[in-house]
Amino acid sequence: MHLQVWRKVTEAWREGYTLKPWSRNPMERLYHDYFYFHFYNLPTPKHRNGCYICYQVEGTKNHSRMPLLRGVFENQGLRKLHDAGVHVAIMSYYEFKHCLNDFVFHQGRSFCPWNDLNKNSKNLSNTLEDILRNQED
Numbered sequence: 001m002h003l004q005v006w007r008k009v010t011e012a013w014r015e016g017y018t019l020k021p022w023s024r025n026p027m028e029r030l031y032h033d034y035f036y037f038h039f040y041n042l043p044t045p046k047h048r049n050g051c052y053i054c055y056q057v058e059g060t061k062n063h064s065r066m067p068l069l070r071g072v073f074e075n076q077g078l079r080k081l082h083d084a085g086v087h088v089a090i091m092s093y094y095e096f097k098h099c100l101n102d103f104v105f106h107q108g109r110s111f112c113p114w115n116d117l118n119k120n121s122k123n124l125s126n127t128l129e130d131i132l133r134n135q136e137d
């Protein structure tokens with residue numbers, strides 16, 4: 001990620017971040033049950049007020065790609081991140097599987113997809129496009 005873009009992302013994160021006594025931000029990993037509760041991609045989720053972004057910044061060292069920084073952000077403004085140059089997208093099956101493997105204390109358990117995951121991902125992708133397109137809302 002270009003340094004100027006990363007600075008904008010950091011600035012956007014700081015503006016939207018509110019400290020919670022029980023939370024570190026960014027977190028290193030999520031708990032398994034927490035992942036399934038908050039990441040279950042329902043069109044209209046109940047009792048889910050948070051937004052979690054799993055991220056990994058990659059760079060090169062000795063001509064090989066390697067992760068430089070990774071973690072989980074909570075409740076960051078999607079539009080601010082998008083405006084700062086971050087690619088924002090709804091997760092599909094493969095992203096959920098990758099997220100569980102790399103960002104969740106899964107204790108060896110594999111990703112178990114839920115019903116309508118692909119359908120909900122497509123519908124939520126359309127909703128996200130509308131949100132990012134309609135900046136004046």
